[in-house]
Amino acid sequence: MTNVRFTHVTKAYGPLRAIDDVSISVKSGEFTTVLGPSGSGKTTMLSLIAGITRPTSGRIDLGDREITFVPAAERNIGLVFQSYALFPHMSIFDNVAFPLRVRGMGAAELSRRVGEALRLVRLEGLRQRKPHQLSGGQQQRVALARAIVFEPAILLLDEPLAALDRKLREEVRLEIRELQRKLGITTIMVTHDQEEALSLSDQVVLLSKGRVEQVGAPDEIYHRPSTRFAADFLGMANFIEGSYHEGHIVSPDGERFPCAPTNIAHGARVCGLLRPEDIRAGGEGGHLAGIVRDVVFLGETVRYLIELKSGRRLTANVAGARGRHVAGAGVSLSWDPKRVWILPDNSDRIPADGNAAVTERRTEKVSVVGR
């Protein structure tokens, strides 16, 4: 069942299109992350759903109701701002009770519900405190409690973890995911951290300059990105450009990179994606030989920068930090040919440059994934 649907939604600020002809849909009960670089329109997208801003054109549906011009107060959507936006003059209890008081709930029921919400985020003991007496992580959880206490149809989270330090971020991230599963509430979370998006969500919406770059499940969008931008944004990527030839991509220098056989015409220009963790660096017997130029110790893995004969450089992340190669050593590279993903859109053009072909491709893709 579909819960939120955007149909050709545009939000323009003067000449700038913060959201540019976006059509997506989010399924009921799913956890969706909206991922994108700074300024790509993520916050604008949430504001449109929450009703804080109105679209310039297009239509927004919530369940089977059109909400394009429904006031925010009537949408029944829980929103957590990046800055948490707790009411500084109210106690934690009053903050969480606010949406219930607005709905005219009786004192006993209200007290029970607030207590329950605070217990969910493990903050029962702090109900009489004021927001400024709490740590960042605690404030974040109060904001979360306030956003779910009135049982909204959807929960919107705008970079809820950005202000937390790394360790706390991982902790709260898990908590949010657990809470979402427990309540079964449709959740849309904004982030610019690809790791967060990949680890949390059922569906990732990748935005770039106000446009949807790709929509898909985390592993799909990571391993089978449709554009270079998507491939690059979701993690480290080796791009192999050349012409397709009998299960190989042949670079202009004549280096042959094995890939899975496809029905692409021979001699067609293609761009393949090979993730660093899919490359093995051994002594001999690989597909290609190279020289280690740089070694970066990452803990669980070692990252090698390897230069091929042609001067092309590949990045390889190799698990098992012991017995590593040293800089200057010769290595032989191999990989499972099936791991080379040929980008369907072989262009390094930045998206949203007004190219008609891009627009067409994107709307088509979105409708496939969304409905």
Add this chain to the structure above:
Amino acid sequence: MTLPGSYESGPVASQTVAAAHDVAAEATAVPARRRASLRQWELFFLLLPMLLLIVLIFDLPILNAAYWSISDPKTGALTLGHFRDFLDSTAYLRIIWRTFFLSLEVTAATILLGYPLAYWATKLPPRWRIVVLGLVVTTFWVSILVRTYAWIVILGSAGLINRLLMWAGVVSRPIEFLYNEFGILVGMTNVLLPFLVLPLFAAMMRVDMRLLQVAETLGASRFRIFWQVFFPLTLPTLAASAILVFILSLGFYITPAVLGGGRVPLVANMMDLLINRFARWETAAVVSVVLMVVTLSLYAVYQWLREKNA
């Protein structure tokens, strides 16, 4: 008593400034570690002339007045007699009470006019905002005397408003706006409005828009958002500014004298009479001590509110 003091402070001041220069010259020659401790001395010497000035011209006379209020003018012995006289006379208390009440009215009027004005200004496009605030601030630039007489032109029996009303046939005889408490109220409110509007405007601009937006998503109506989120967040500034306006109203002299036409004596005018007409210095001292204690207490509340707000 103050005059000799202020004459003397001239040469003293220039000497200390010269001394401060020497110290400063030395300070540049010493290593950085020692310079930090010298800074305090430099600062002290630089501030010394100002300090002397304030002590000699303001503080000592005030203490002197306080002393007068509790001493016998002939023998110099301490006595509470002046305070007793003051309390026995209903006239003084009535005037002080009237001053307080009028100050309250002025404060209420500035709040009723100032809060909506400041709120309206925050809603304007930035360019219009500057215009409106500019108009509020220009009242600071016009002499209080000029402004007060301007009200006579507007509110007088042959003034703009009365002529307009009579021309329109609303009234047959001019309404008496002036030379009563109403006239004073109008004049003082006009003078004091900026003291409330400017801090309130700043406080309203500081209110986080996202708080109002989030309140909306939580289901609150505009009415509720205003009264339960926006207003409480501006309340400390409103209270602090209102106290400031109240304190300032207590000491108004020119406006009541001109717009009250001498018919509505307030504390400041009473002091004028006590000193310049009746030469009752001790009673004047008592009144000023009472007023000062009240003002300082209110000022303490004002500071407390400001700090709580910051």
